[in-house]
Amino acid sequence: METNLKYKRVLIKISGEALLGEQQFGIDQKPVQKIALELKKAINLGAQVAVVVGGGNIFRGMRNSAKLGMDQASGDYVGMLATVMNAIALQSALNQIDVPCRVQSALAINQVAEPYIRYRAIRHLEKGRVVIFAAGTGNPFFTTDTAAALRASEINAEAMLMAKNGVDGVYTDDPKINPNAKKIEKMAYDDIIKNELKVMDTSACALCKQNNIPIIVFDFDAEDGITKILNSEKIGTYIS
Helix, strand or coil: CCCCCCCCEEEEEECHHHHCCCCCCCCCHHHHHHHHHHHHHHHHCCCEEEEEECCCCCCCHHHHHHHCCCCHHHHHHHHHHHHHHHHHHHHHHHHHCCCCEEEEECCCCCCCCEECCHHHHHHHHHCCCEEEEECCCCCCCCCHHHHHHHHHHHCCCCEEEEEECCCCCEECCCCCCCCCCCEECEECHHHHHHHCCCCCCHHHHHHHHHCCCCEEEEECCCCCHHHHHHCCCCCCEEEC
16 A cells, blocks of 8 residues: 555554553553554554553563562563563454454464564564564563564564653653653654663663664554654654
8 A cells, every 4th residue: 555654664662551541450441442543543544553562550570570579580471471461452452443453472372372473473564454562572681662672673663653651752851740841852862871761771772773763752642643643743752
């Protein structure tokens, strides 16, 4: 399909907390359905869409591991399984609105997800299917931010979209705490790394820099955020 979109193939990183809704933990169907509808709009425009979803709504690696007396590697594996649960929930919501979708897991769980195979993932995207990458990189000590940057690089994504909850970009300080914090419209990868801004992991940022993948940080709660980015509207913070 010929399109006039700014980006034809994108990877969207969604935090597990985005699936919480009004709950303290677990999966709320309302935000899951909202995310599915936003992804459908992008597909209908002709974009190829991949997704990495976190697992923080179910299990928060290091913090929960310490509470349970679990070593970090074990905690990270539990976190990976949490991302698989979120991926299956999102896949179900997409199927209900007639959006073809595949879950590919970095851990072998053949009964519920395909194994991650790069060329198969690319073929799914070319056929108009949403591909959800689950279980992070399949290795402990790496976050889902790093997994998102890795998968974006592997599938030759033209941009990585970082969906945030209630924050419409990168600020000089936490806008929820400091009302004088100023939004940054455009910045370089090195600004994230040098200033240790808590937008994403520095390793993920470095990987995007290495592969020249721009990062757009935007508020997922805003209506039509993805489609606006695809249509070249300036929203959020552009990192390149």
